Amino acid sequence: MTRFAIHYxxxxxxxxxxxxxxxxxxxxxxxIMLAAFVIDxxxxxxxxxxxxxxCSINTHVLHSYYAMxxxxxLLIPKRTRWFGIGLIIHICADWIDCALLNL
Structure with missing residues (x-):
């Protein structure tokens, strides 16, 4: 339950x-940042x-290192910056979730 609460x-x-x-x-x-859930x-x-x-990281196509x-x-152009931030936060949440899996 703690892992779930931290992840979400x-x-x-x-x-x-x-x-x-x-x-x-x-x-x-x-x-816009929540729209990053589309990668799921x-x-x-x-x-x-x-x-x-x-662990989602490097298991799914949109969670791969190439996608990252x-x-x-996406952080560079102003038009896509907020979506890019949302994607990076999403990947960080999944990365932390993977780390918690191994505890």
Missing amino acids: GIHFLVPLVIALSLQKKWLRYYL LDHLFATPIFDANR VVYLI
């Missing part, structure tokens, strides 16, 4: 804190679709 706390609370602390249009930026669509191609004991390079590049 990072997914939802970190973007909220960033959006609230940096921007007047916080709700817009928060929703790659779980649909896994068997089983959900496995609580599987693209997410870092």
Whole structure:
């Protein structure tokens, strides 16, 4: 239960804190960062679709190291920056979840 709370706390609370602390249009930026959940669509191609004991990092296409390079590049243009931040937060949450799996 603690792992679940940490994982989803990072997914939802970190973007909220960033959006609230940096921007007047916080709700817009928060929703853009939450849109990064779209990368979890790659779980649909896994068997089983959900496995609580599987690390997503480098297991799924959109969670691969190659995809992470693209997410870092998305931070550069102003138009994609907030989505890129959301993707990086998502990957960090999944990375921490993987670390907690190995404890």
